[in-house]
Amino acid sequence: MKVVFGLKAHSGWAALIVLGLNNNNFELIDRRRVELVEESWAKQPYHAAEQLEASEARLVVKRGVSAAQKNAKRAIQTEIKRAKEIGCQVTGCSVLIGEPMPEWTTDQILAVHFRMHKAEGVLFRRALADAATSCGLKVLEVPEKRLLQFAQEQLKAELGKTTAQIAALGKAAGPPWGKDQKEATLAAAIALHLFGAGN
Numbered sequence: 001m002k003v004v005f006g007l008k009a010h011s012g013w014a015a016l017i018v019l020g021l022n023n024n025n026f027e028l029i030d031r032r033r034v035e036l037v038e039e040s041w042a043k044q045p046y047h048a049a050e051q052l053e054a055s056e057a058r059l060v061v062k063r064g065v066s067a068a069q070k071n072a073k074r075a076i077q078t079e080i081k082r083a084k085e086i087g088c089q090v091t092g093c094s095v096l097i098g099e100p101m102p103e104w105t106t107d108q109i110l111a112v113h114f115r116m117h118k119a120e121g122v123l124f125r126r127a128l129a130d131a132a133t134s135c136g137l138k139v140l141e142v143p144e145k146r147l148l149q150f151a152q153e154q155l156k157a158e159l160g161k162t163t164a165q166i167a168a169l170g171k172a173a174g175p176p177w178g179k180d181q182k183e184a185t186l187a188a189a190i191a192l193h194l195f196g197a198g199n
Contacts (some may be wrong), residue, residue, distance in 0.1 A: 001082060002197065003029055004092040004130070005009035005076075006188025008144075009124040012036055012043035014075075015180035017140050018083055018090075020187040026165045026189060028173055029088055031181060034075045036124055045123070046109055046116035052143045058106045065123060076135050092195040093132035094187035096144040097125045138195050142187040154190045162189050 006017035018030040030043045041048040044065020049057035080090050109115045131138045143150055153161055164183050170177035 001027070001028075001088050002091045004094060004188050004191040005079065005090060005137075006094045006096075006184035006186075006191070007034075007038070007094045007128050007132075008184040008187070009128055011120055011124065014042075014124065014128060015156060015184050016079060017080070017181060017184040017188050018088070019185060019192060020088065026185075026192075028169045028185070029083065029086070030079075031173065031176075033183055034066060034079070036075060036127065038067065038071065044116075044120050046106075046119050048108075049110060050116065053133075055106060057110055058147045061106045061110075065127075066109075068123050069100075069130065070129040072124070072131035073134060075110055076128070076131045077138075080135060080137075083162045090137060092130075092138040092140065092191045094140045094142055094184075094191035095125060095129045095132065096124060096147065096183060096187050097129065097141045098144055139189075140187070140191045140194060142190060144183070149181055153192055155193055158193065162186070164194075174196055 001020045003018050003020040006019060008015045013036055014034045016032050016034045020027045020029050037043050041065045046059050048064065049060040052060060083090050098121050101118055106114060109119045129139050129141055155162055164180060166189065169185065170182065
């Protein structure tokens with residue numbers, strides 16, 4: 001079965017959904033929490049660098065960004081391998097993303113606290129999208145704040161059926177089935193619709 005990933009990132013981890021189509025019905029293949037950091041400071045590298053001298057601060061941020069990218073790639077590779085082991089081929093990946101960030105330098109980000117939050121919000125989403133691309137997957141970036149509107153634009157008449165199927169999946173799967181799982185599943189459903197997948 002051809003499947004897609006749906007990913008919703010947080011600081012240092014992401015909710016992952018693996019979704020396929022079986023006779024035009026969604027099939028939840030897997031769901032899990034994917035860890036994207038090995039050390040707690042790396043969840044918020046800009047905050048970790050906040051009180052440091054400029055050159056050291058830049059180094060800490062660089063280490064944090066590099067670790068996020070490395071861990072995201074390893075996580076995607078692991079999940080592709082896991083899917084393959086159960087007879088699934090991952091063809092695409094849907095990543096919920098935030099608003100784009102201006103091209104601030106590290107120094108500019110560290111100078112204003114809200115920018116640090118913004119940069120850390122972008123960091124793990126970007127790392128996941130880039131990792132999926134580097135693993136050869138088609139990537140769909142879904143605007144998180146406009147998820148329902150984006151779903152309506154892409155799915156059109158299929159939206160009602162899709163949301164009903166996702167609700168049924170959640171009922172059958174049981175907890176955890178919160179906002180993260182629902183949104184990652186809807187993002188994955190849009191990717192299935194656009195990329196085409198199934199048996």
